[in-house]
Amino acid sequence: MLEITNLSHTYGNGPTAHNALGGIDLKVAQGELVCIVGPSGCGKSTLLRSIAGLLRPSGGQVTLNGAQVEQTPDNLAVVFQDYSRSLFPWMSVVDNVSLPLRRKGMDKRQRGQAAMEALEEVGLDGAAAKYPWQLSGGMQQRVSIARALAYRPALLLMDEPFGSVDAQTREDLEDLTLRVRNLHNMTIVLITHDIDESVYVGDRVVVLSKAPAGIVGDLRVDLPGPRDQITTREHPDFVHLRAEVGRLVRGMRSPSPSAS
Protein backbone atom coordinates (compact mmCIF):
# COMPACT_ATOMS: atom_id res chain seq x y z
CA MET A 1 0.00 0.00 0.00
CA LEU A 2 2.96 2.30 0.64
CA GLU A 3 5.69 2.22 -1.94
CA ILE A 4 8.85 4.27 -1.78
CA THR A 5 11.14 4.20 -4.79
CA ASN A 6 14.65 5.60 -4.92
CA LEU A 7 13.78 8.40 -2.51
CA SER A 8 16.55 10.93 -1.96
CA HIS A 9 16.71 14.36 -0.42
CA THR A 10 19.37 17.03 -0.11
CA TYR A 11 18.99 20.11 2.08
CA GLY A 12 20.48 23.29 0.63
CA ASN A 13 22.98 23.32 -2.21
CA GLY A 14 26.60 24.06 -2.90
CA PRO A 15 29.35 23.17 -0.42
CA THR A 16 26.98 23.36 2.60
CA ALA A 17 24.47 20.93 1.12
CA HIS A 18 23.43 18.11 3.42
CA ASN A 19 22.50 14.85 1.79
CA ALA A 20 19.93 13.34 4.18
CA LEU A 21 18.43 10.50 2.15
CA GLY A 22 20.46 8.57 -0.39
CA GLY A 23 18.04 6.50 -2.44
CA ILE A 24 15.59 4.54 -0.34
CA ASP A 25 13.37 1.73 -1.64
CA LEU A 26 10.73 0.38 0.69
CA LYS A 27 7.40 -1.37 0.39
CA VAL A 28 4.91 -1.64 3.22
CA ALA A 29 2.00 -4.07 2.89
CA GLN A 30 -1.55 -3.47 4.08
CA GLY A 31 -1.88 -4.13 7.81
CA GLU A 32 1.85 -4.23 8.45
CA LEU A 33 3.59 -2.47 11.35
CA VAL A 34 7.03 -1.48 10.16
CA CYS A 35 9.56 0.03 12.54
CA ILE A 36 12.26 2.19 11.03
CA VAL A 37 15.28 2.40 13.28
CA GLY A 38 18.55 4.22 12.80
CA PRO A 39 21.12 6.35 14.58
CA SER A 40 20.03 9.85 15.52
CA GLY A 41 20.43 12.42 12.80
CA CYS A 42 20.32 9.78 10.08
CA GLY A 43 17.40 11.29 8.20
CA LYS A 44 14.52 9.35 9.78
CA SER A 45 12.47 12.50 10.15
CA THR A 46 13.21 13.55 6.58
CA LEU A 47 11.88 10.19 5.45
CA LEU A 48 8.74 10.60 7.53
CA ARG A 49 8.14 14.15 6.31
CA SER A 50 8.47 12.96 2.71
CA ILE A 51 5.92 10.19 3.27
CA ALA A 52 3.54 12.64 4.97
CA GLY A 53 3.84 15.09 2.11
CA LEU A 54 5.24 17.79 4.40
CA LEU A 55 8.43 17.91 2.38
CA ARG A 56 9.00 17.60 -1.34
CA PRO A 57 11.93 15.20 -1.77
CA SER A 58 14.71 16.05 -4.23
CA GLY A 59 14.40 12.70 -5.98
CA GLY A 60 12.36 9.53 -6.17
CA GLN A 61 8.73 9.12 -5.31
CA VAL A 62 6.29 7.96 -2.68
CA THR A 63 3.00 6.32 -3.62
CA LEU A 64 0.22 5.60 -1.18
CA ASN A 65 -2.47 3.17 -2.37
CA GLY A 66 -1.33 3.78 -5.93
CA ALA A 67 -1.51 7.58 -5.76
CA GLN A 68 1.68 9.58 -5.77
CA VAL A 69 2.14 11.72 -2.67
CA GLU A 70 2.41 15.35 -3.77
CA GLN A 71 0.75 17.17 -0.89
CA THR A 72 -0.41 15.84 2.44
CA PRO A 73 -2.61 12.84 1.54
CA ASP A 74 -6.09 12.79 3.06
CA ASN A 75 -5.86 9.23 4.37
CA LEU A 76 -2.78 9.60 6.50
CA ALA A 77 -2.30 10.61 10.13
CA VAL A 78 0.84 11.44 12.08
CA VAL A 79 1.66 11.10 15.78
CA PHE A 80 4.57 13.43 16.49
CA GLN A 81 7.12 13.02 19.24
CA ASP A 82 6.49 16.39 20.78
CA TYR A 83 2.87 16.10 21.87
CA SER A 84 2.94 19.51 23.57
CA ARG A 85 3.60 21.18 20.24
CA SER A 86 1.23 18.97 18.30
CA LEU A 87 -1.91 19.28 20.43
CA PHE A 88 -3.50 22.72 20.47
CA PRO A 89 -3.46 24.15 24.01
CA TRP A 90 -6.41 26.47 23.35
CA MET A 91 -8.77 23.58 22.62
CA SER A 92 -10.17 20.95 24.95
CA VAL A 93 -9.07 17.34 24.51
CA VAL A 94 -12.25 16.33 22.68
CA ASP A 95 -12.01 19.37 20.37
CA ASN A 96 -8.43 18.46 19.56
CA VAL A 97 -9.52 14.95 18.59
CA SER A 98 -12.56 16.01 16.59
CA LEU A 99 -11.04 18.98 14.74
CA PRO A 100 -9.63 16.96 11.79
CA LEU A 101 -12.93 15.13 11.33
CA ARG A 102 -14.55 18.14 9.65
CA ARG A 103 -12.75 17.06 6.54
CA LYS A 104 -14.51 13.70 6.66
CA GLY A 105 -17.88 15.36 6.11
CA MET A 106 -19.25 14.47 9.54
CA ASP A 107 -21.70 16.76 11.30
CA LYS A 108 -21.02 18.12 14.78
CA ARG A 109 -22.73 15.27 16.61
CA GLN A 110 -20.96 12.57 14.60
CA ARG A 111 -17.61 14.26 15.16
CA GLY A 112 -18.18 14.41 18.89
CA GLN A 113 -19.23 10.78 18.97
CA ALA A 114 -16.25 9.59 16.94
CA ALA A 115 -13.91 11.60 19.14
CA MET A 116 -15.40 10.12 22.32
CA GLU A 117 -15.07 6.59 20.92
CA ALA A 118 -11.41 7.17 20.11
CA LEU A 119 -10.78 8.65 23.55
CA GLU A 120 -12.45 5.62 25.11
CA GLU A 121 -10.11 3.33 23.18
CA VAL A 122 -7.08 5.03 24.70
CA GLY A 123 -8.73 5.13 28.14
CA LEU A 124 -9.20 8.89 28.29
CA ASP A 125 -12.96 9.33 27.93
CA GLY A 126 -12.96 10.89 31.40
CA ALA A 127 -10.60 13.66 30.32
CA ALA A 128 -12.52 14.84 27.25
CA ALA A 129 -13.42 18.24 28.66
CA LYS A 130 -9.94 18.94 30.02
CA TYR A 131 -7.23 20.87 28.27
CA PRO A 132 -4.07 19.11 27.06
CA TRP A 133 -1.84 20.97 29.51
CA GLN A 134 -3.88 19.61 32.39
CA LEU A 135 -2.74 16.08 31.49
CA SER A 136 0.55 14.25 32.02
CA GLY A 137 2.91 13.70 29.10
CA GLY A 138 1.80 10.10 28.59
CA MET A 139 -1.85 11.10 28.62
CA GLN A 140 -1.20 13.88 26.12
CA GLN A 141 0.43 11.38 23.78
CA ARG A 142 -2.64 9.16 24.21
CA VAL A 143 -4.72 12.12 23.03
CA SER A 144 -2.50 12.38 19.94
CA ILE A 145 -3.04 8.69 19.30
CA ALA A 146 -6.80 9.08 19.80
CA ARG A 147 -6.81 11.95 17.30
CA ALA A 148 -5.08 9.73 14.76
CA LEU A 149 -7.45 6.81 15.50
CA ALA A 150 -10.59 8.91 15.12
CA TYR A 151 -9.30 10.07 11.74
CA ARG A 152 -9.32 6.41 10.52
CA PRO A 153 -6.26 6.80 8.32
CA ALA A 154 -5.13 4.20 5.79
CA LEU A 155 -1.60 4.79 7.02
CA LEU A 156 -0.49 5.95 10.46
CA LEU A 157 2.95 7.48 10.79
CA MET A 158 4.53 7.70 14.23
CA ASP A 159 7.64 9.84 14.66
CA GLU A 160 9.47 8.71 17.82
CA PRO A 161 6.07 8.69 19.49
CA PHE A 162 7.28 7.50 22.89
CA GLY A 163 10.56 9.41 23.00
CA SER A 164 9.42 12.03 25.50
CA VAL A 165 7.77 9.90 28.18
CA ASP A 166 9.10 7.84 31.08
CA ALA A 167 9.92 4.13 30.74
CA GLN A 168 6.75 2.82 32.37
CA THR A 169 4.50 5.06 30.25
CA ARG A 170 6.49 4.08 27.23
CA GLU A 171 5.68 0.39 27.73
CA ASP A 172 2.00 1.23 28.26
CA LEU A 173 1.91 3.25 25.06
CA GLU A 174 3.69 0.49 23.10
CA ASP A 175 1.04 -2.00 24.21
CA LEU A 176 -1.70 0.51 23.44
CA THR A 177 -0.33 0.87 19.91
CA LEU A 178 -0.30 -2.89 19.43
CA ARG A 179 -3.83 -3.19 20.75
CA VAL A 180 -5.43 -0.51 18.57
CA ARG A 181 -3.51 -1.75 15.59
CA ASN A 182 -4.94 -5.27 16.02
CA LEU A 183 -8.39 -3.81 16.56
CA HIS A 184 -8.42 -1.76 13.35
CA ASN A 185 -5.92 -3.74 11.28
CA MET A 186 -4.05 -0.51 10.66
CA THR A 187 -0.93 -0.02 8.62
CA ILE A 188 1.66 1.73 10.75
CA VAL A 189 5.14 3.07 10.07
CA LEU A 190 6.85 3.82 13.38
CA ILE A 191 10.13 5.67 13.52
CA THR A 192 12.33 5.19 16.56
CA HIS A 193 15.93 5.16 17.66
CA ASP A 194 15.16 2.56 20.33
CA ILE A 195 16.28 -0.87 19.15
CA ASP A 196 14.30 -2.85 21.76
CA GLU A 197 11.17 -0.93 20.95
CA SER A 198 11.49 -1.57 17.23
CA VAL A 199 11.73 -5.32 17.77
CA TYR A 200 9.00 -5.43 20.41
CA VAL A 201 6.43 -3.44 18.43
CA GLY A 202 7.27 -4.23 14.81
CA ASP A 203 6.32 -6.96 12.36
CA ARG A 204 9.34 -5.82 10.44
CA VAL A 205 12.35 -3.75 11.39
CA VAL A 206 14.05 -1.63 8.73
CA VAL A 207 17.49 -0.35 9.72
CA LEU A 208 18.78 2.90 8.26
CA SER A 209 22.43 3.88 7.98
CA LYS A 210 23.92 7.21 8.98
CA ALA A 211 23.23 10.15 6.60
CA PRO A 212 22.85 9.94 3.69
CA ALA A 213 20.44 7.31 4.93
CA GLY A 214 20.16 4.03 3.09
CA ILE A 215 18.56 0.75 4.13
CA VAL A 216 21.15 -1.60 5.63
CA GLY A 217 18.82 -4.21 7.05
CA ASP A 218 15.24 -5.40 6.69
CA LEU A 219 14.34 -8.06 9.24
CA ARG A 220 11.06 -9.87 9.75
CA VAL A 221 10.07 -10.19 13.39
CA ASP A 222 8.41 -13.53 14.02
CA LEU A 223 7.70 -13.48 17.71
CA PRO A 224 4.89 -15.52 19.24
CA GLY A 225 1.87 -13.35 19.99
CA PRO A 226 0.29 -11.76 21.83
CA ARG A 227 3.33 -9.77 22.80
CA ASP A 228 4.02 -9.12 26.43
CA GLN A 229 6.50 -6.70 27.96
CA ILE A 230 8.10 -9.40 30.14
CA THR A 231 7.87 -12.72 28.31
CA THR A 232 8.40 -11.36 24.81
CA ARG A 233 11.51 -9.51 25.88
CA GLU A 234 13.05 -12.68 27.36
CA HIS A 235 12.19 -14.85 24.34
CA PRO A 236 15.38 -16.13 22.65
CA ASP A 237 14.22 -14.84 19.25
CA PHE A 238 13.74 -11.35 20.72
CA VAL A 239 17.21 -11.41 22.25
CA HIS A 240 18.69 -12.63 19.01
CA LEU A 241 16.85 -10.04 16.88
CA ARG A 242 17.70 -7.09 19.05
CA ALA A 243 21.35 -8.08 18.93
CA GLU A 244 21.20 -8.25 15.18
CA VAL A 245 19.43 -4.91 14.81
CA GLY A 246 21.87 -3.41 17.32
CA ARG A 247 24.81 -4.65 15.31
CA LEU A 248 23.36 -3.20 12.11
CA VAL A 249 22.72 0.18 13.70
CA ARG A 250 26.09 0.26 15.43
CA GLY A 251 27.99 -1.11 12.45
CA MET A 252 27.13 2.01 10.57
CA ARG A 253 27.94 4.25 13.46
CA SER A 254 31.51 3.10 14.09
CA PRO A 255 34.16 5.18 12.31
CA SER A 256 35.41 4.02 8.92
CA PRO A 257 38.84 2.30 8.89
CA SER A 258 40.54 5.23 7.20
CA ALA A 259 39.49 7.59 9.97
CA SER A 260 40.74 5.47 12.86
Next chain:
Amino acid sequence: MNGLLRGAVRLWPVPVVLLLWELLTRGIEMLSFPPPSQIATSMYTMWLTGPAERLWLTDAALTNIPVSVGRLLSGWVLAGVVGIVLGVALGRSPLLFRFIDPLVQFARAIPPPMLLAFFMALFSIGPRMQISFIAFGIVWPVLINASEGARQVDRQHLDTARVFGLSGGERLFRIILPSAMPKIFAGLRVSLSLALILMVLSELVGSTDGIGFQLLDAQRSYDFSGVWGTIVVLGVLGYVFNSAFLAAERRVLSWHRSAKQTT
Protein backbone atom coordinates in the same frame (compact mmCIF):
# COMPACT_ATOMS: atom_id res chain seq x y z
CA MET B 1 -15.28 40.10 53.73
CA ASN B 2 -11.74 39.33 54.71
CA GLY B 3 -10.57 40.21 51.21
CA LEU B 4 -12.51 43.46 51.32
CA LEU B 5 -10.85 44.36 54.59
CA ARG B 6 -7.43 43.54 53.23
CA GLY B 7 -8.15 45.67 50.15
CA ALA B 8 -9.14 48.57 52.38
CA VAL B 9 -5.97 48.20 54.43
CA ARG B 10 -3.88 48.18 51.25
CA LEU B 11 -5.41 51.50 50.20
CA TRP B 12 -4.17 53.38 53.30
CA PRO B 13 -1.79 55.67 51.31
CA VAL B 14 -4.75 57.21 49.45
CA PRO B 15 -6.28 59.18 52.35
CA VAL B 16 -2.81 60.02 53.65
CA VAL B 17 -1.69 61.52 50.34
CA LEU B 18 -5.01 63.36 49.94
CA LEU B 19 -4.66 64.86 53.39
CA LEU B 20 -1.07 65.99 52.78
CA TRP B 21 -2.09 67.43 49.43
CA GLU B 22 -4.95 69.31 51.04
CA LEU B 23 -2.75 70.81 53.77
CA LEU B 24 0.05 71.70 51.36
CA THR B 25 -2.17 73.42 48.77
CA ARG B 26 -4.03 75.34 51.49
CA GLY B 27 -0.70 76.44 52.85
CA ILE B 28 0.81 77.75 49.62
CA GLU B 29 -2.44 79.22 48.26
CA MET B 30 -1.52 79.09 44.58
CA LEU B 31 -4.36 79.62 42.17
CA SER B 32 -3.23 76.89 39.79
CA PHE B 33 -2.94 74.28 42.59
CA PRO B 34 -6.36 74.14 44.24
CA PRO B 35 -6.83 71.81 47.24
CA PRO B 36 -8.47 68.43 46.54
CA SER B 37 -11.62 69.39 48.41
CA GLN B 38 -12.12 72.28 46.01
CA ILE B 39 -11.46 69.97 43.02
CA ALA B 40 -14.07 67.55 44.33
CA THR B 41 -16.62 70.33 44.79
CA SER B 42 -15.95 71.57 41.32
CA MET B 43 -16.32 68.06 39.87
CA TYR B 44 -19.59 67.77 41.74
CA THR B 45 -20.99 71.03 40.37
CA MET B 46 -19.68 70.25 36.88
CA TRP B 47 -21.23 66.79 36.58
CA LEU B 48 -23.52 65.89 39.44
CA THR B 49 -25.91 68.81 40.00
CA GLY B 50 -28.45 67.90 37.38
CA PRO B 51 -32.11 66.99 37.95
CA ALA B 52 -32.91 63.91 40.02
CA GLU B 53 -34.74 62.11 37.21
CA ARG B 54 -31.47 62.04 35.26
CA LEU B 55 -29.59 60.60 38.23
CA TRP B 56 -28.34 64.12 39.01
CA LEU B 57 -26.11 64.09 35.96
CA THR B 58 -25.63 67.49 34.34
CA ASP B 59 -25.74 68.26 30.64
CA ALA B 60 -21.96 68.43 30.64
CA ALA B 61 -21.68 64.94 32.14
CA LEU B 62 -24.26 63.48 29.78
CA THR B 63 -22.71 64.91 26.65
CA ASN B 64 -18.99 65.26 27.22
CA ILE B 65 -18.14 61.97 28.90
CA PRO B 66 -20.17 59.56 26.69
CA VAL B 67 -19.08 61.44 23.57
CA SER B 68 -15.43 61.10 24.52
CA VAL B 69 -15.74 57.45 25.54
CA GLY B 70 -17.59 56.75 22.30
CA ARG B 71 -14.79 58.27 20.23
CA LEU B 72 -12.14 56.46 22.21
CA LEU B 73 -13.81 53.06 21.85
CA SER B 74 -14.70 53.55 18.17
CA GLY B 75 -11.10 54.47 17.41
CA TRP B 76 -9.83 51.54 19.42
CA VAL B 77 -12.16 49.01 17.77
CA LEU B 78 -11.30 50.36 14.33
CA ALA B 79 -7.58 50.15 15.11
CA GLY B 80 -8.05 46.66 16.51
CA VAL B 81 -9.80 45.33 13.43
CA VAL B 82 -7.42 46.96 10.96
CA GLY B 83 -4.37 46.06 13.05
CA ILE B 84 -5.30 42.40 13.43
CA VAL B 85 -6.30 41.88 9.79
CA LEU B 86 -3.28 43.67 8.36
CA GLY B 87 -0.90 42.33 11.02
CA VAL B 88 -1.86 38.68 10.50
CA ALA B 89 -1.62 39.13 6.73
CA LEU B 90 1.87 40.64 7.08
CA GLY B 91 2.91 37.93 9.52
CA ARG B 92 1.82 35.08 7.25
CA SER B 93 2.96 36.44 3.89
CA PRO B 94 6.69 37.15 3.51
CA LEU B 95 6.01 38.82 0.16
CA LEU B 96 3.43 41.19 1.58
CA PHE B 97 5.77 41.86 4.50
CA ARG B 98 8.57 42.90 2.17
CA PHE B 99 6.33 45.35 0.34
CA ILE B 100 4.33 46.78 3.22
CA ASP B 101 6.72 46.73 6.18
CA PRO B 102 8.78 49.79 5.09
CA LEU B 103 5.53 51.73 4.79
CA VAL B 104 4.47 50.57 8.25
CA GLN B 105 7.80 51.61 9.75
CA PHE B 106 7.58 55.00 8.03
CA ALA B 107 4.01 55.69 9.12
CA ARG B 108 4.47 54.65 12.72
CA ALA B 109 7.58 56.81 13.15
CA ILE B 110 5.50 59.98 12.65
CA PRO B 111 4.46 61.47 16.00
CA PRO B 112 0.64 61.47 16.02
CA PRO B 113 0.30 65.16 17.10
CA MET B 114 2.07 66.13 13.88
CA LEU B 115 -0.71 64.41 11.98
CA LEU B 116 -3.56 66.38 13.53
CA ALA B 117 -3.36 69.08 10.87
CA PHE B 118 -3.36 66.42 8.17
CA PHE B 119 -6.44 64.67 9.54
CA MET B 120 -8.23 67.99 10.02
CA ALA B 121 -7.59 68.86 6.40
CA LEU B 122 -8.70 65.43 5.28
CA PHE B 123 -11.92 65.03 7.26
CA SER B 124 -12.53 68.55 8.66
CA ILE B 125 -13.41 68.93 12.33
CA GLY B 126 -15.83 66.34 13.68
CA PRO B 127 -16.09 62.77 14.92
CA ARG B 128 -14.81 61.30 11.64
CA MET B 129 -11.58 63.21 12.00
CA GLN B 130 -11.24 62.34 15.69
CA ILE B 131 -11.95 58.64 15.30
CA SER B 132 -9.65 58.19 12.32
CA PHE B 133 -6.93 60.22 14.07
CA ILE B 134 -7.19 58.03 17.19
CA ALA B 135 -7.23 54.84 15.12
CA PHE B 136 -4.23 55.85 13.03
CA GLY B 137 -2.23 56.80 16.11
CA ILE B 138 -2.87 53.59 18.03
CA VAL B 139 -3.02 50.93 15.32
CA TRP B 140 0.74 50.21 15.39
CA PRO B 141 1.08 48.23 18.61
CA VAL B 142 -1.76 45.94 17.50
CA LEU B 143 -0.46 45.60 13.97
CA ILE B 144 3.12 44.85 14.94
CA ASN B 145 2.14 42.42 17.69
CA ALA B 146 -0.36 40.62 15.48
CA SER B 147 2.26 40.32 12.77
CA GLU B 148 4.83 38.92 15.23
CA GLY B 149 2.30 36.53 16.71
CA ALA B 150 1.16 35.24 13.33
CA ARG B 151 4.75 34.78 12.19
CA GLN B 152 5.75 32.82 15.28
CA VAL B 153 3.07 30.14 15.10
CA ASP B 154 4.70 26.87 16.10
CA ARG B 155 5.91 25.03 13.02
CA GLN B 156 4.65 21.74 14.36
CA HIS B 157 1.19 23.14 14.98
CA LEU B 158 1.11 24.11 11.31
CA ASP B 159 2.48 20.71 10.27
CA THR B 160 -0.23 19.02 12.30
CA ALA B 161 -2.85 21.21 10.64
CA ARG B 162 -1.50 20.28 7.20
CA VAL B 163 -1.32 16.56 7.93
CA PHE B 164 -4.91 16.51 9.11
CA GLY B 165 -5.99 18.54 6.11
CA LEU B 166 -7.42 21.63 7.80
CA SER B 167 -8.74 24.15 5.30
CA GLY B 168 -7.27 27.63 4.98
CA GLY B 169 -10.08 29.14 7.03
CA GLU B 170 -9.72 26.54 9.77
CA ARG B 171 -6.00 27.13 9.91
CA LEU B 172 -6.54 30.89 10.22
CA PHE B 173 -9.31 30.83 12.81
CA ARG B 174 -8.38 27.74 14.81
CA ILE B 175 -4.58 27.71 14.67
CA ILE B 176 -3.04 31.02 13.63
CA LEU B 177 -5.35 33.48 15.41
CA PRO B 178 -5.43 31.59 18.73
CA SER B 179 -1.62 31.25 18.59
CA ALA B 180 -1.23 34.97 17.99
CA MET B 181 -3.88 35.94 20.54
CA PRO B 182 -1.55 36.50 23.54
CA LYS B 183 0.55 38.93 21.49
CA ILE B 184 -2.52 40.61 19.99
CA PHE B 185 -3.92 41.20 23.46
CA ALA B 186 -0.66 42.77 24.60
CA GLY B 187 -0.89 45.15 21.63
CA LEU B 188 -4.56 45.93 22.26
CA ARG B 189 -3.77 46.86 25.84
CA VAL B 190 -1.07 49.34 24.88
CA SER B 191 -3.39 50.78 22.24
CA LEU B 192 -6.19 51.26 24.72
CA SER B 193 -4.08 53.50 26.95
CA LEU B 194 -2.77 55.38 23.91
CA ALA B 195 -6.36 55.86 22.73
CA LEU B 196 -7.17 57.87 25.85
CA ILE B 197 -4.25 60.21 25.22
CA LEU B 198 -5.09 60.73 21.56
CA MET B 199 -8.76 61.20 22.35
CA VAL B 200 -7.95 64.16 24.62
CA LEU B 201 -5.48 65.49 22.09
CA SER B 202 -8.00 65.40 19.26
CA GLU B 203 -10.59 67.16 21.40
CA LEU B 204 -8.18 69.91 22.43
CA VAL B 205 -7.87 71.16 18.88
CA GLY B 206 -10.80 70.07 16.84
CA SER B 207 -13.91 69.74 18.93
CA THR B 208 -16.87 71.49 20.50
CA ASP B 209 -17.64 68.78 23.06
CA GLY B 210 -15.94 65.95 24.95
CA ILE B 211 -13.70 65.77 28.00
CA GLY B 212 -10.76 67.34 26.19
CA PHE B 213 -12.96 70.27 25.12
CA GLN B 214 -14.16 70.71 28.68
CA LEU B 215 -10.55 70.73 29.87
CA LEU B 216 -9.66 73.44 27.37
CA ASP B 217 -12.79 75.39 28.25
CA ALA B 218 -11.96 75.31 31.97
CA GLN B 219 -8.40 76.39 31.25
CA ARG B 220 -9.54 79.30 29.10
CA SER B 221 -11.84 80.59 31.83
CA TYR B 222 -9.09 80.24 34.50
CA ASP B 223 -11.17 77.58 36.28
CA PHE B 224 -8.22 75.61 37.67
CA SER B 225 -10.21 73.28 39.86
CA GLY B 226 -12.24 72.48 36.71
CA VAL B 227 -8.99 71.60 34.90
CA TRP B 228 -7.92 69.34 37.75
CA GLY B 229 -11.38 67.78 37.88
CA THR B 230 -11.22 66.78 34.23
CA ILE B 231 -7.76 65.35 34.74
CA VAL B 232 -9.09 63.20 37.59
CA VAL B 233 -11.91 61.94 35.38
CA LEU B 234 -9.41 61.02 32.67
CA GLY B 235 -7.32 59.10 35.20
CA VAL B 236 -10.37 57.23 36.46
CA LEU B 237 -11.40 56.39 32.89
CA GLY B 238 -7.93 55.03 32.13
CA TYR B 239 -7.99 52.91 35.26
CA VAL B 240 -11.47 51.53 34.52
CA PHE B 241 -10.60 50.68 30.92
CA ASN B 242 -7.41 48.92 31.90
CA SER B 243 -9.13 46.89 34.63
CA ALA B 244 -11.97 45.89 32.31
CA PHE B 245 -9.48 44.91 29.63
CA LEU B 246 -7.42 42.79 32.02
CA ALA B 247 -10.55 41.01 33.20
CA ALA B 248 -11.51 40.22 29.60
CA GLU B 249 -8.00 39.05 28.83
CA ARG B 250 -8.00 36.70 31.80
CA ARG B 251 -11.14 35.06 30.46
CA VAL B 252 -10.07 34.79 26.83
CA LEU B 253 -6.49 33.74 27.46
CA SER B 254 -7.01 31.47 30.45
CA TRP B 255 -5.53 28.58 28.45
CA HIS B 256 -2.40 30.59 27.80
CA ARG B 257 -1.67 31.49 31.40
CA SER B 258 -2.38 28.00 32.69
CA ALA B 259 -0.49 26.26 29.90
CA LYS B 260 2.54 28.39 30.68
CA GLN B 261 2.36 27.65 34.37
CA THR B 262 2.22 23.88 33.93
CA THR B 263 4.86 23.38 31.24
